[in-house]
Amino acid sequence: MRHYLGKALWLLFGVAILSFLLLPVVFTAVYSVGESRYFQFPPQAWSLQWYMAFFRAQKFYDALINSAILALVVTPLCLLAALPTAHALARYRFPGQRWIDALVLSPLIVPGVITGVALLSLFRILHQDIGLVRMSVAMIVVCFPYGLRALAANYQGVDPATEEAARDLGYGPLRTWWAITLPQLRTGLLAGAVFVFVEVIDNFSVNVFLVDLHSNTLPIAAYQHIRDVDDPLVAVMSTLLSILSVLLVLGFSRMMGLERMFKSR
16 A cells, blocks of 8 residues: 555656646646737637748747758767767777866756857857858857767667677778767767757757857847837747657657657666
């Protein structure tokens, strides 16, 4: 009896925590489909007018295009940099390895404001004033650890014996990695791509220091909008980004299975 009571209490605790985390998303979604300009719960009438207004707003359309370009550039570059780094950290032992591992993870520890100000100073020294270029470099620095951690976790599930068997059969190091190791890293590549893509789309604290007049991203456009206007357009954007995140995770789960990712750890 006490065992079942304990399980029930833990279940209630988990539901309470999950509800606390998801309720803001629910209220935002409800706000986005209400007819009123101001928040009402429950809405007096339901409407998709704010979604149509969002896609008609030129500043949000331009920000969406910039965010998409940024994500499509940064995501593959981060993974290309993370692949050899994860391989070196997982397959070799060398002096200072722990320090290097900590160094490549440092962007996760340093606050985004500090990273943004530091990169802004660097780009001023380099006389680089193109917003998309500056943000691309910054996002590669910030998002690289996400791709690296996903691939490093995946490497833990790759049996080195398969690589040794391929080498015994005459494969060279590069061919062994391409034909044997890389196919087993699909889960880490997909997970890393999802993490990097979402972080690039969502980042504000770093990009706000590097943006120019022609390269606003969605979070920055949202900040500028709510500073001057009170309407549900930002709630619409937040709801769409939440749906995109859920679809990415569901798609990843359907293709590879989330349980395989956790088993690889």
